[in-house]
Amino acid sequence: MAGTAGFWRAFSDLSPRAPRDIFPRSMHQTDRLNPFDGLTDCKAVWHTLLQRAQSLIGPSALIAGAYEPPTGRLTVEAALGLGSIMDEFLMLSGHQVLGWSAVVPDKAKPFLLSGRLHIVPGGLQDLVFGQLPRGLARWLEELWNVPTIYSIGLVHNGELFGVLDFALREGGGLDRAEELSTLAGQCAAALAALRAGNRNGMEPAVGLEPTTT
Numbered sequence: 126m127a128g129t130a131g132f133w134r135a136f137s138d139l140s141p142r143a144p145r146d147i148f149p150r151s152m153h154q155t156d157r158l159n160p161f162d163g164l165t166d167c168k169a170v171w172h173t174l175l176q177r178a179q180s181l182i183g184p185s186a187l188i189a190g191a192y193e194p195p196t197g198r199l200t201v202e203a204a205l206g207l208g209s210i211m212d213e214f215l216m217l218s219g220h221q222v223l224g225w226s227a228v229v230p231d232k233a234k235p236f237l238l239s240g241r242l243h244i245v246p247g248g249l250q251d252l253v254f255g256q257l258p259r260g261l262a263r264w265l266e267e268l269w270n271v272p273t274i275y276s277i278g279l280v281h282n283g284e285l286f287g288v289l290d291f292a293l294r295e296g297g298g299l300d301r302a303e304e305l306s307t308l309a310g311q312c313a314a315a316l317a318a319l320r321a322g323n324r325n326g327m328e329p330a331v332g333l334e335p336t337t338t
Contacts, residue, residue, distance in 0.1 A: 171189050175289075187289065189203045189204075284313075
């Protein structure tokens with residue numbers, strides 16, 4: 126993938142105490158009411174994740190993607206607050222936002238498995254694993270006014286279930302970053318329970334169907 130090597134060189138320089146790794150994951154995920162309790166399908170989980178995340182950070186554009194271990198692919202499943210970005214991304218890149226998918230490079234997996242909120246150092250171009258030309262990615266960042274992109278892995282018991290990515294809008298902030306980290310862990314646990322239920326012969330839920338909220 127074009128640009129992938131440079132992307133992961135940038136990330137490989139980050140240590141758990143590096144400045145960009147600024148929001149440690151909460152170790153007390155059961156201390157607060159779990160908004161995913163009682164949800165019975167993945168579509169509801171993704172919807173709840175984005176709605177609750179936006180309630181914590183304020184005005185923002187968010188996407189959530191599911192990670193599938195058999196294929197190693199990350200697929201965008203839900204989006205919130207993107208507005209015209211949906212159509213502009215399709216027109217300029219030839220790809221739909223919902224359903225966009227890419228294989229996660231092996232070097233990326235330990236980074237995502239940290240479960241920590243972080244700044245994506247290379248912006249949009251790094252976020253899509255180098256699948257957009259750098260010039261186009263920079264132009265889109267200016268068009269959409271997203272100079273900084275944040276990301277957090279959805280991790281449960283050391284296993285990656287997905288990723289939450291977002292850009293703040295005017296009025297948004299990270300004062301409740303610890304709660305956001307807790308939310309990410311709760312979401313991963315909910316996805317793990319649904320996956321385990323399907324493996325044990327329960328009726329499949331909605332599946333990982335792309336959805337907007």
